[in-house]
Amino acid sequence: MxxxxxxxxxxxxxxxxxxxxxxxxxxxxxxxxxxxxxxxxxxxxxxxxxxxxxxxxxxxxxxxxxxxxxxxxxxxxxxxxxxxxxxxxxxxxxxxxxxxxxxxxxxxxxxxxxxxxxxxxRRTHRSGFMDLPVPEPLIKALVAQASAEGAHLRPVQSEAAACILAAVTSAAQDVESKDRVFNLEMSRWSMPPGSSREDGVPARSYPGTPRPTAPQHFAQRDYARGQSWGSEDEQHHSTATGLVAVLTTPGDSRDDWLAAGQALQRVLLHASAYGVSAAFHTQALEIRELRDFLRQRLCSNEFPQMVMRLGFALDEARSxxxxxxxxxxxx
Incomplete structure (x- = not known):
């Protein structure tokens, strides 16, 4: 050479x-x-x-x-x-x-x-979306992007299924919020306003006054931990749920987890190119019984690796x- x-x-x-x-x-x-x-x-x-x-x-x-x-x-x-x-x-x-x-x-x-x-x-979104539907051709393209990496992106088109996912997410959020050890771990990655750290979740990246999303309300993480943190920027004022989707894999091995990560990023980058952002909801996937319930009842027995909402937002906060x-x- x-x-x-x-x-x-x-x-x-x-x-x-x-x-x-x-x-x-x-x-x-x-x-x-x-x-x-x-x-x-x-x-x-x-x-x-x-x-x-x-x-x-x-x-x-x-x-x-x-x-x-x-x-x-x-x-x-x-x-x-x-x-x-x-x-x-x-x-x-x-x-x-x-x-x-x-x-x-x-x-x-x-x-x-x-x-x-x-x-x-690309930006991670942590509130509601504008009331604009994700176009059907783009949804199909995102499904194809996940498939190219060996995973399945499952858009939740049924209102009943979306309500179930929202309810399970809220239940998991309630359980975790009452766990002192879990909250101590979360606090390590919750950054106060003005923090100079280059990791964790900055206060400017989530709303100071959370607004319920509709038609289904998906509970958000409490990164502020009861303090007056968060942003009141316009990017957090929208309240639409957006398109609910679940990323699954046929297996649940380390290979599958790496495949899920590659599929997730491929989907997110493709979506970002068309102005679509994602909000993640991993709460229910952190509780074994709830993850098993979602696998058996909503995911055709495949393993859910990510629950997300997709939609249009004004994501201007710096990562x-x-x-x-x-x-x-x-x-």
């Missing part, structure tokens, strides 16, 4: 890691770290950022890391490389989730460029992320 090619690959590897850190993660915990050795990127889970109460098995941690993996893949493709990915390559190293190498590829197609452009623009230098080790 000549010097120029070596420098170009080094640049691509660095750009891929810089793209990875913009992935969504549960409570913006950013539970990943990367190592680079030559042209190989290693993606590892960061156990120090795992939610030990809400996520004891690490399912949400691996979904978050799967989203970061997808960003890595799409960034390399946007630079003209084909990512060679090995998932869970070493059974003796449980935290090593994937290795990625850039291989000779082709010029990126239009869809790759479309997704890549949304990596830093916070740790810089790539904080999560990257050079070997």
């Amino acid at each position: 000549n010097m120029r090619a070596s420098k170009e690959i080094a640049h691509a590897v660095r750009a891929a890691v810089e793209a990875a850190v913009w992935a969504p993660s549960v409570h913006n915990t950013q539970p990943w770290c990367f190592a680079v050795r030559g042209d190989e990127i290693s993606l590892r889970a960061n156990q120090d950022r795992k939610l030990r109460v809400a996520d004891p098995e690490g399912r949400q941690m691996l979904i978050s890391c799967g989203a970061a993996l997808f960003n890595t893949r799409i960034a390399l493709r946007a630079l003209g490389y084909e990512p060679e990915v090995r998932l869970l390559p070493d059974p003796d190293r449980a935290l090593l989730l994937a290795t990625i190498r850039p291989r000779a590829g082709t010029r990126p197609d239009e869809h790759t460029r479309l997704l890549h452009a949304e990596i830093e623009r 916070v992320r740790r810089p790539a230098s904080e999560v990257l080790e050079q070997e």
Whole structure:
């Protein structure tokens, strides 16, 4: 390999890691770290950022890391490389989730460029949406995006099913809000106004005065913990529920969780390109009995990995992320 090619690959590897850190993660915990050795990127889970109460098995941690993996893949493709990915390559190293190498590829197609452009623009929404329906052709396209990564996006078209999901979410929120240990864990990732931290959920990203969504009300996390935090910006004034959807996988292994994360991010980036944001509701999926109920009653016995609402919103709040230098080790 000549010097120029070596420098170009080094640049691509660095750009891929810089793209990875913009992935969504549960409570913006950013539970990943990367190592680079030559042209190989290693993606590892960061156990120090795992939610030990809400996520004891690490399912949400691996979904978050799967989203970061997808960003890595799409960034390399946007630079003209084909990512060679090995998932869970070493059974003796449980935290090593994937290795990625850039291989000779082709010029990126239009869809790759479309997704890549949304990596830093995508935002997580934490309130209601404008009263505009998500177009049916876009819904079908989002379903296809999830399928391309081995997962299923299930739009909830039945009002009764949407009401059930809202009720189960509210029940889970009530149970968790009364758990002192759970609340202590949440407080680690709830940032007060003016915080300079580059992880966790900033106070400006959720409404100071929550408004119930309609026609179904989905309970929101109480990041303010009873304090007068939150934002009163216009982006939080809308109250429509939006399109309710559940992301599922046929199995529930570590491979499935990584596939769910990649599918989730592919869906989110495609949606973002058309002005659609997502609000996540993971409460019911953190309680085994409720997750089993949803699997058996609403998900055709597939495993629910994410409950979300999709819709149009004025998402202008800046996202916070740790810089790539904080999560990257050079070997």
